[in-house]
Amino acid sequence: xRSARTIALAALLxxxxxxxxxxxxxxxxxxRSGYSFMSPDTKAMQNDDTTNPGMxxxxxxxxxxxxxxxxxxxxxxDCHHDAGASMKGVAARYPAFDKTLGRPVNLEQRINLCRARxxxxxxxxxxxxxxxxxxxxxxxxxxxxxxxxxxxxxLEPFVARGHDLFxxxxxxxxxxxxxxxxDNWDKRLAGSAITQGHPTGYPLYRLEWQxxxxxxxxxxxxxxxxxAQAYDYGAPELVELELxxxxxxxxxxxxxxxxxx
Amino acid sequence: xxxALINVxxxxxxGAIIEIKTLMSHIMETGYRHTADGEVVPRNIITSFSCRYxxxxxxxxxxxxxIAANPFVTFFTVATESGKFEFEWIGDRGFxxxxxxxxxxx
Numbered sequence: 001x002r003s004a005r006t007i008a009l010a011a012l013l014x015x016x017x018x019x020x021x022x023x024x025x026x027x028x029x030x031x032r033s034g035y036s037f038m039s040p041d042t043k044a045m046q047n048d049d050t051t052n053p054g055m056x057x058x059x060x061x062x063x064x065x066x067x068x069x070x071x072x073x074x075x076x077x078d079c080h081h082d083a084g085a086s087m088k089g090v091a092a093r094y095p096a097f098d099k100t101l102g103r104p105v106n107l108e109q110r111i112n113l114c115r116a117r118x119x120x121x122x123x124x125x126x127x128x129x130x131x132x133x134x135x136x137x138x139x140x141x142x143x144x145x146x147x148x149x150x151x152x153x154x155l156e157p158f159v160a161r162g163h164d165l166f167x168x169x170x171x172x173x174x175x176x177x178x179x180x181x182x183d184n185w186d187k188r189l190a191g192s193a194i195t196q197g198h199p200t201g202y203p204l205y206r207l208e209w210q211x212x213x214x215x216x217x218x219x220x221x222x223x224x225x226x227x228a229q230a231y232d233y234g235a236p237e238l239v240e241l242e243l244x245x246x247x248x249x250x251x252x253x254x255x256x257x258x259x260x261x
Numbered sequence: 262x263x264x265a266l267i268n269v270x271x272x273x274x275x276g277a278i279i280e281i282k283t284l285m286s287h288i289m290e291t292g293y294r295h296t297a298d299g300e301v302v303p304r305n306i307i308t309s310f311s312c313r314y315x316x317x318x319x320x321x322x323x324x325x326x327x328i329a330a331n332p333f334v335t336f337f338t339v340a341t342e343s344g345k346f347e348f349e350w351i352g353d354r355g356f357x358x359x360x361x362x363x364x365x366x367x
Contacts, residue, residue: 048282050268053331056286059266210289210330 054257061137162244201258
């Protein structure tokens with residue numbers, strides 16, 4: 001009896017200690033972009049715009065920016081003019097609060113809202129080449145700009161919910177995002193580096209995907225990896241998680257289009 | 262739609278060795294994958310790439326299913342005279358793309 005009680009007590013202590021450990025947030029000075037975990041070859045690929053395959057999407061996006069769409073026959077450029085001026089710093093502020101919807105929207109959703117409200121065009125499907133291209137083109141204008149997402153006070157409850165989801169254990173493996181990306185980012189999972197999960201380069205070209213992909217694609221892959229049911233593209237939970245991750249990366253420079261292994 | 266990224270130095274000294282980098286947008290579907298229904302996804306790859314320097318072929322490559330999407334081909338040549346590099350990619354389903362770049366040799 002007595003030994004059983006001791007074991008139970010010890011187990012409790014271990015559990016308490018483990019929960020203390022997982023509450024560790026990464027100190028500001030130790031934050032690192034996923035870029036710093038990459039091999040020199042992959043870094044070189046991202047650094048040069050003529051070897052970075054993400055630039056293929058950016059160039060497509062530039063063409064789409066100027067092409068007319070929808071019932072109003074307007075192009076993005078007809079209202080926003082030169083993207084280099086009008087879109088600079090925009091990606092660093094997303095996801096942002098949409099007053100009409102009363103919730104945050106990410107950059108892809110903003111582009112589709114703009115299509116619906118001002119171009120009267122059909123929304124582009126998530127992960128379609130056109131939506132990725134436009135998003136990459138818009139986000140590339142913010143390259144080097146420091147992330148400032150989540151500063152809007154209206155976003156506070158949504159950032160908090162994203163944080164809760166980040167901490168929440170789920171799936172058959174019973175892991176939360178924090179268990180890898182806060183607690184074990186200096187280690188490796190199989191052959192791959194575990195990064196800190198700062199989404200500064202999206203949409204980005206993943207060598208594994210052989211394509212450009214959105215942050216939501218990455219998040220869904222991670223959620224499937226812990227054997228949980230992934231949220232659908234555009235789900236409010238995913239946007240809240242994106243918002244928390246971006247606010248967690250506040251101050252880090254945008255790298256779009258990044259390359260990752 | 263933009264499909265190729267070409268990097269050729271704009272100027273070079275006569276006799277200098279220059280690096281040429283090309284990146285072509287293509288899915289490079291292997292032909293070995295299946296859909297969820299078990300149907301084979303038909304092969305769709307680039308099969309050949311070539312580069313002509315003022316009309317003379319200086320580089321040619323055959324591409325195969327094991328090459329990743331958006332193939333990046335880079336090679337070196339000697340800058341002999343000012344002129345034009347012409348690139349051509351040929352593939353399955355009648356795929357053909359061309360691009361060109363100029364160089365000034367001093």
